[in-house]
Amino acid sequence: MSAQVPVDPRLVSDAPGPKGAWVAWRRRLAQGELGSLPVLVGLASIWLLFSFANPRFLSAVNLTNLMLQISAMGTLSVGLVLVLLLGEIDLSAGAVSGLAAAVMATLSVQRGWAPVPALLAGLGTGAAVGLFHGLWMTWLRVPSFVVTLAGLLGWQGALLSVLGATGTVNLTDEVILALTGTFFPPAVAWGAAGVVIALHGATVALGRRRRAAAGLPLPPWRHTLMTVAGPAVVIVAAVAVFSWDRGLPLAVVLFAGLASGVEWMLRRTRFGRHVFAVGGNAEAARRAGIRVRGVRVAVFTLASTLAAAGGILAGSRLMAVNQSSGSGDVLLNAIAAAVIGGTSLFGGRGSAWSALLGALVIGSISNGMDLLALSSSVKFMVTGGVLLVAASIDALSRRERQAAGRA
Numbered sequence: 001m002s003a004q005v006p007v008d009p010r011l012v013s014d015a016p017g018p019k020g021a022w023v024a025w026r027r028r029l030a031q032g033e034l035g036s037l038p039v040l041v042g043l044a045s046i047w048l049l050f051s052f053a054n055p056r057f058l059s060a061v062n063l064t065n066l067m068l069q070i071s072a073m074g075t076l077s078v079g080l081v082l083v084l085l086l087g088e089i090d091l092s093a094g095a096v097s098g099l100a101a102a103v104m105a106t107l108s109v110q111r112g113w114a115p116v117p118a119l120l121a122g123l124g125t126g127a128a129v130g131l132f133h134g135l136w137m138t139w140l141r142v143p144s145f146v147v148t149l150a151g152l153l154g155w156q157g158a159l160l161s162v163l164g165a166t167g168t169v170n171l172t173d174e175v176i177l178a179l180t181g182t183f184f185p186p187a188v189a190w191g192a193a194g195v196v197i198a199l200h201g202a203t204v205a206l207g208r209r210r211r212a213a214a215g216l217p218l219p220p221w222r223h224t225l226m227t228v229a230g231p232a233v234v235i236v237a238a239v240a241v242f243s244w245d246r247g248l249p250l251a252v253v254l255f256a257g258l259a260s261g262v263e264w265m266l267r268r269t270r271f272g273r274h275v276f277a278v279g280g281n282a283e284a285a286r287r288a289g290i291r292v293r294g295v296r297v298a299v300f301t302l303a304s305t306l307a308a309a310g311g312i313l314a315g316s317r318l319m320a321v322n323q324s325s326g327s328g329d330v331l332l333n334a335i336a337a338a339v340i341g342g343t344s345l346f347g348g349r350g351s352a353w354s355a356l357l358g359a360l361v362i363g364s365i366s367n368g369m370d371l372l373a374l375s376s377s378v379k380f381m382v383t384g385g386v387l388l389v390a391a392s393i394d395a396l397s398r399r400e401r402q403a404a405g406r407a
Contacts, residue, residue: 274290
């Protein structure tokens, strides 16, 4: 009788049947290979829970308001995704967003600047702050935690100085207010949705054609179709909801466009590949010829610019900038959105779309609890619990990947 060969338990996942599928799913979850699926399941659960508790939660009006509420915070979160991909942190994003909005508001209202130069000045303020942080961190080798913590304090003081004794600047320019007050009619919204779906489908088809031309293995057709159909269903559903209310908000278009642009940059450009390389292993990236310092400076500059854009959107929605702009839980929610959406705290793994998904989770919790008239204490505790679970999954996934690498 031949001796039985021991079977590696990890190979049970390849076995057919429900047991093998279940083990494979658990392994992929532990190794962080399920992508956005856990976040989507969690978001669906949150929406289902709040819809049962209050039927108004899934109304077109409330969902449109939800997207308007998360646009500013989500824009900050997109920039923080870039920083987290490097394995760094930016604690000054909230303060920078308030300072940039204050610069824009004072130039527009008190100095009489035209809206476009005032907006560019606000964005330029964010870019200058990010450049300063990046250079100070890389050339003096001061940890990003310390540099941006100092920025959190310093730029908050600069915000108070810019606003002056009044402490509040009410925005009156129609162009600035239109950033969050513009709603495109259904005809325009559906036309834009069709163009976006067509471009996405063409991009996926082109990628498949290039893989075939290079002799690389092709994914099954059902996977390719799901890659096109999944986002298409989401876009159609979103446009339908917006059309039932006031129309497609310009702020949502700006937020989604920024997230799309950053995701394209990360996946399709050399700079994006360098960001992942530096975040995965900075020393290996340096030995491969990547300018690690330059990548870090560029990322912090871009992240602060996005923080400035988020602050401007927040000011436009509230129609004012004051001493509390960018403070409170703005920074914490933006970081939490990136982590909950699936961006690793340890660098080298994440997506700009994680900012959108995480912002939806954070915003849905806040919006749903407001509809139920729950206290802020409950809201903070629930949000903290969700963040802890997401960070724990990230840590477990990292440990599993390291264990698999050593095996």
